[in-house]
Amino acid sequence: METLKHTLNTLVTASLGAITADASANANVITASKPEFGDYQANGVMAAAKQLRTNPRALAERVVAHLLLQAPEMFAKVEVAGPGFINIHLQDSLLTKRGAALLQAPELLLPKATHPQAIVVDYSSPNLAKEMHVGHLRGTIIGDCLARVLTSSGHTVIRQNHVGDWGTQFGMLISYMQEVGSTHGEVAAKLADLEEFYRAAKTRFDDDPAFAERARNSVVKLQSGDPEMLQVWAHFIDESLRHCEAVYRKLKITLRREDLKPESFYNNVLESIVKLLNERGMLSISDGARCVFLPQFIGKEGEPLPVIIQKSDGAYLYATTDLAAAQYRAHSLHAERSLYVVDARQSLHFQQVFAVARAAGLVTDAISLEHIAYGTMMGADGKPFKTRSGDTIKLVELLEEAVRRAYALVSEKNPQLSEQEKQEIADVVGIAAVKYADLSKNRTSDYIFDWSSMLSFEGNTAPYLLYAYARIKSIVRKQELNEATGTITAVDSPTERALLLKALQFAESVEAVASDCFPNALCLYLYELSGSFMRFYEACPILKAEPSVRSSRLALAQLTAITLQQGLDLLGIQTLEQM
RNA sequence: GCGCCCGUAGCUCAGCUGGAUAGAGUAAUCGGCUUCGAACCGAUUGGUCGGGAGUUCGAAUCUCUCCGGGCGCGCCA
Incomplete structure (x- = not known):
């Protein structure tokens, strides 16, 4: 079902366009900023009046007159206010009709996008050398929420868990594995605490030059495809993934093994990426490393800033892998959007990768590459957690x-x-x-x-939403079993009407999350919905109301419950019948 | 030095494609359960939206500048 906001914006924009003969004018309809301003307000008339150099209030009056002729049955009152706002008060029957329709067909709660896209969501992406710590929490949670929201909007979501499974540190880990045990069981036992294992390996590496030499050797062998090394490495990766999956299960994260696209997946195309960049004339050698210099990136003293593609020793870097991944997503996955849910500190890196990928033609304009940046996880002291300090919380x-x-x-x-x-x-x-x-x-x-x-459970928290849901469920359980399921017929009390209106606005917030990727907008909505229910609950008896009112209020409570349940599901949060 | 981000109530934060008198939570004080779940609801107190200038009918929001803080900037990812 089309959202109220969209319906109204289309209507008011049409009226505005008809009056001004300006097809580009937009009514800019938003949710009213205050209840006394109605349900929705149109702010676009003032901008239009300015362009036409006409009186905004007079223009607004004409738009309102036109609007009321178009759809008189929708509005209880439409009035011009202030410098030229249009305040829209909707007819109760419009709200109850929509509410009833949603109850009848809850799948309409979430309208499908008019232009479904193939969207890659790259998230979580832990480094398999170590165990997941609090620094991985944000990306994993936010990315999973976005994947759920985009899926619900009818898009084809392709999850990509770009785990770190390659690089020098794996040589160290492999060598240490070979030291600590010869049997599968011994090694598995040691790997039970990955963090401890990493620390121990690191200590060996730092303290024993002979071990360090073996470790470096292991990397070379691994990268050249030595079967024994590959086997040990695969064993380690598998154990480490089990740790991740345990966390995913606990967190109800939707990532599966088939979503894995580890760094090593791109190993065999890295050479061709370098070759292509070279053919395009984009590569230059600087201090022995192969780099791309783009004019828009300026370094410390005004000199060009490199994107290092290949180290002087021949090894590739993460920029190279990311270029390969961008190409893969554009050409093999046919993605139209590719979202990188990654720490904000890597924003320069992604700007560079995106720019190089486009300049080199690795991706076309058909794909939108978006860094969905999130803030750093800070300690109580205001300093970021250090990944290698050993003090991280698992x-x-x-x-x-x-x-x-x-x-x-x-x-x-x-x-x-x-x-x-x-x-x-x-x-x-x-x-x-x-x-x-x-x-x-x-x-x-x-x-x-x-x-x-x-872990506080007061105020704007998940327990508040879960509590609202459990309260509704408790009421529903109390209704007579033989009572026919009613529907929303009236909203006579102010809190009752406010709750219904709020419930009808669910899709508006979901749409915003789908386009802007800010899940907090959905949280805010669900919090307000719960708040609206709590006030309704305080003010309006449900089970004790007269039969006709009782039935409508029960239905409204039901609508609230399914909306809450769906909204929480999009956040990756389960609901409870009682708590 | 260059670039990106941030500075809103005592604390934690919303609000930022410009919109009406800047909102929540929390803390503090007060009120509300013999009635559908009090993990709740209501009320009060709390603000030079870091400072200044500009753009305009209108700026927390856009621009510039200054102050304060964070992050990034050649072979880690």
């Missing part, structure tokens, strides 16, 4: 802590629940709290990792 441990805290809270609030129920609720609530804490913040700002704020 993601699994963080999640276990969240669930523990949720369990304590559930036990306190609802001690009468069975042990199993408490545990199941704690699992959902703990994970939901962690994800929501992240998703509800603007992704571009830095994120301060703080146990108390992340």
Whole structure:
């Protein structure tokens, strides 16, 4: 179903166009900034009046008159306000009709994009040399949410988990694996704690020159395709992936093995990338390294800034791999959008990669390459977590802590629940709290990792939304079994009407997330929806209302519940029947 | 030095394709459960939107400048 905002914008824009004879005029309809301004407001008349050098209020009056002739049944009141705003008050019957239609066919809650696209979402992408830590949380959660949202909008989403499985550090790890055990079981036991394994290998590497030599040798052998090295390496990668998948399962992340497109996947095309750049005359040798210099990137003292494609020792770098990946996504996956959900600190890198890819013709204008940047995970001291400090908090441990805290809270609030129920609720609530804490913040700002704020269950948090949902479900359970499912027929109370209007606006926020990739907009919407329900709940009796009112209110509560459930699902958060 | 990001209530943050009197949460104070789940709801207090200038009917939002902070900038990813 087309959104109210879109319907209204089309209508008012048409009226504006008819009056001004300007086809480019846009009514710019938005949700009203205050309830007294109505349900929606059109701001575009003032800009149009300015262009025509005419009185904005007079123009607005004419637009309103035209609009009321076009669709009189939609509006309760349309009036001109202030310097030329048009305030739109919708007819209750329009709202109830739409609400009833959505209840009838909940799949209409999420309208499909008019132009479905093939969209690559590159996210999570941990380095397999180490265990996932809190630094991987944001990209994994945000990327998964975007993948879900885009899928729900009817796009073909191709997830790409660009894991780091190649490079010098794997030589060290392989050599250490060969040292610690000869049997599969011994090695697996050692790999149970990847972090510890990495530290131990690193220590060996730093302390023993002979070991370091073997490690360097291992890299060379591995890269030249030595079968034994490849086997050990594959074993390590497989173990490391198991760690990731355990985290994904806990977090309800939709990434699967088939979404893996590791760095090593591109190994055999890197040479051809370099060759192509060379043929295009884009390569130059600088200090022995093969580089691309683009005029728009200026370095420290005004000299050109290189993108290093191949090191002086012949090894490739991540820019090369990213170029290969861009080409693969454009030509093999036929993607029209490629989203890179990656830390904001890599923005220069992506600017360069995108620019080189386009300049070299590795991708055409048919694909939009977008760096979906997110802020750095900061410690309580305001400093970023250091990936190699050894002090990072493991993601699994963080999640276990969240669930523990949720369990304590559930036990306190609802001690009468069975042990199993408490545990199941704690699992959902703990994970939901962690994800929501992240998703509800603007992704571009830095994120301060703080146990108390992340695991607080008060205010604008996932538990608040889950609680609203559980409350509705509790009411629904209480209705008589033989009672026919009613539908929304009236919204006579202000909180009742506000709730219905809010529920009808779900798709508007989902559309915004699909185009701008800011999941916090959806969080804000769901929070407001829950708030609207809570106020409705306080003000309007449902089960105790007269039969006709009761049936309509029950239906409204139902609509709220399915909207909440769907919205939370898009965030990757499960709902609970009770909590 | 060059580039990118950020500075909004005591704290954590929304709002930024310019729109009406800048909003939430939290903390503080007060009120609301013999009535559908109080993990809730309501009220009050809390602001030179870092400073200044400009663009215009209108600026937290756009431009410039200054101050403060973060990040990035040749062979890690």
